Amino acid sequence: MASSSPAILPISNPQPAAGATATAGSTDSTLTAQGPPPAFRAFINQISDTVRNGIAARRPWSELLDRSAFNKPESLSEATQRIRKNYAYFRVNYIAIITVVLAISLLTNPLSLILLAGLLAAWLFLYFFRNPSDGPLTIFGRQFSDLETIALLVVSTIFVVFLTSVGSVLVSALMVGLAIVAVHGAFRVPEDLFLDEQESPATGFLSFLTGPAPSAAVPVARV
Numbered sequence: 001m002a003s004s005s006p007a008i009l010p011i012s013n014p015q016p017a018a019g020a021t022a023t024a025g026s027t028d029s030t031l032t033a034q035g036p037p038p039a040f041r042a043f044i045n046q047i048s049d050t051v052r053n054g055i056a057a058r059r060p061w062s063e064l065l066d067r068s069a070f071n072k073p074e075s076l077s078e079a080t081q082r083i084r085k086n087y088a089y090f091r092v093n094y095i096a097i098i099t100v101v102l103a104i105s106l107l108t109n110p111l112s113l114i115l116l117a118g119l120l121a122a123w124l125f126l127y128f129f130r131n132p133s134d135g136p137l138t139i140f141g142r143q144f145s146d147l148e149t150i151a152l153l154v155v156s157t158i159f160v161v162f163l164t165s166v167g168s169v170l171v172s173a174l175m176v177g178l179a180i181v182a183v184h185g186a187f188r189v190p191e192d193l194f195l196d197e198q199e200s201p202a203t204g205f206l207s208f209l210t211g212p213a214p215s216a217a218v219p220v221a222r223v
Contacts, residue, residue: 058092070187083185089193094185098177105173112169119160123153 073079087094106113126137126149136143144152161167 055092058096059090061093064090064093064184064188069189069192071189073186079186082188082190083182085190085193086185086188087181089190090185094181097180098174101177101180102170102173105169105176109165109169112164112166115160115164115166116170119157119166122156127153 073082106116130137136145137149138144161170
């Protein structure tokens with residue numbers, strides 16, 4: 001009697017459950033959503049590039065502080081001319097001096113520094129870096145439209161700048177920094193400096209830090 005072969009059972013590939021697929025998709029989206037938004041990364045990269053370009057374009061500090069090049073101007077027009085030429089040459093150095101004065105003023109006033117940092121963070125993360133897909137801003141269960149968010153930020157800015165010590169600290173620091181720059185520019189004789197004969201306007205974020213690249217350098221005429 002012939003032996004009968006065993007029956008072959010059908011084999012089927014198990015499919016993932018819909019719930020597991022949805023969970024995996026939500027997990028992937030959660031991991032993708034982590035980290036700073038693209039606008040914030042682009043903003044940080046732009047600041048980094050601007051700072052690097054500004055540092056590369058600065059003049060030597062020994063040239064800025066050359067004591068043999070200081071002389072009292074004979075008239076107000078001569079002092080104004082010196083300030084204009086020295087600013088065109090030492091622009092990055094002057095901005096660095098004003099920035100240092102601002103930083104020292106804010107560090108000596110911790111409350112002003114905290115208020116200013118909080119105000120800047122509010123503008124960046126509540127307005128500039130918000131995506132349209134994020135939906136309206138919700139605070140304590142209440143939703144705010146874009147117009148209401150801007151109005152709230154403007155009111156907060158007015159309150160922080162004009163009704164606290166932040167405004168006076170910033171104004172006094174700017175006045176001190178500008179005074180230092182003006183005194184240096186008026187007493188620094190620019191006859192040994194080389195300025196660009198033709199300057200094209202710079203573009204980009206904070207482009208005043210870098211300035212144009214020298215195309216044809218000519219000695220400045222003696223005052």
